[in-house]
Amino acid sequence: MRVALFLTCVNDTLYPDTGRAMVKLLSRLGVEVEFPLDQTCCGQAHYNTGYRHQAEPLARRYAEVFADYEAIVTPSGSCGAMVRELYPRMGERARAEGRGGTLARTLAPVIPKTYELTEFLVDVLGVTDVGAYYPHTVTYHPTCHGLRSLGLGDRPHQLLRNVRGLELVELPGAEECCGFGGTFSVKNADISAEMGRDKVRNIESTGAEALCTADNSCLMHIGGIMTRLKVGTRPLHIVEILASTEEEPLS
Incomplete structure (x- = not known):
């Protein structure tokens, strides 16, 4: 192919x-x-x-x-x-x-x-176990386009559950928008920021070491707010977890 x-x-x-x-x-x-x-x-x-x-x-x-x-x-x-x-x-x-x-x-x-x-x-590919290794607690935010437009459903969770060493923690209010919305965050900055803070508070409540998503635009918005609020959770794209192995750990 x-x-x-x-x-x-x-x-x-x-x-x-x-x-x-x-x-x-x-x-x-x-x-x-x-x-x-x-x-x-x-x-x-x-x-x-x-x-x-x-x-x-x-x-x-x-x-x-x-x-x-x-x-x-x-x-x-x-x-x-x-x-x-x-x-x-x-x-x-x-x-x-x-x-x-x-x-x-x-x-x-x-x-x-x-x-x-x-x-x-x-x-x-018909694969849910990609041979990844990531020994950390992780929570997952399903982005709006992935959730509502593409209907990704449980696919990201299937992949994460098969990562060796990873503990997947449920995110409260997971299906709520993070507030980014592309140009929405520019035209409605105050609302966007408050939605982002709500999301970050939920992320912090999980105690997870890492937050992952399948879209870096949302991750940029959430990650920026986590940095300003001094939340220690690491933001990263799901592929960085899936690409990590015991022999070649994520840096």
Whole structure:
């Protein structure tokens, strides 16, 4: 299977270790993953801010760059949801506006083969035990796009429960939004920060050594608040735990 890594803007700019962990993990599982250098933004920030037409060239670029791959794997539930949930809407809106079905036809091939990481591991590879080792207490925050748009469900928990040495602690109010919401955190900063503080208080109540999510944008928001409140829980992407082994522990 020819597999491509779609790293996303946030990870490429701020969290390159997430991409390295993705390659390490998938390679360990026998997947030869490629990183197309021509990849750019999926257009989510533009689309969600109301600039739908400006997002269309980015969507076309995504479709062109990843056209020849059998699977596209991303460590971002929000960007995965952009492709799977909103690309079809973009195509239909273009058609409804009398601009023909070209955009819809261009985007259609990449939509069903775009996977968030935990989906790819569980649904495509059929793996729930990735051979990871992480001897710490961990709590998991299910991000909104992963939970509501992609329907990741129990997949991340299945993977975490099979990590040797890891104790998974339930997060109170887990399904409540952390308050990031992309541009929501900019336009409604006070509300966003208070929602984030609620989330952090729940995280702190678990006593977990680490908090993990499947989306670094939410983790950035939560992690920043934890730093300001001097909460000692370590924020990290789930792939960093899954890539960690006894022989090569997470640094």
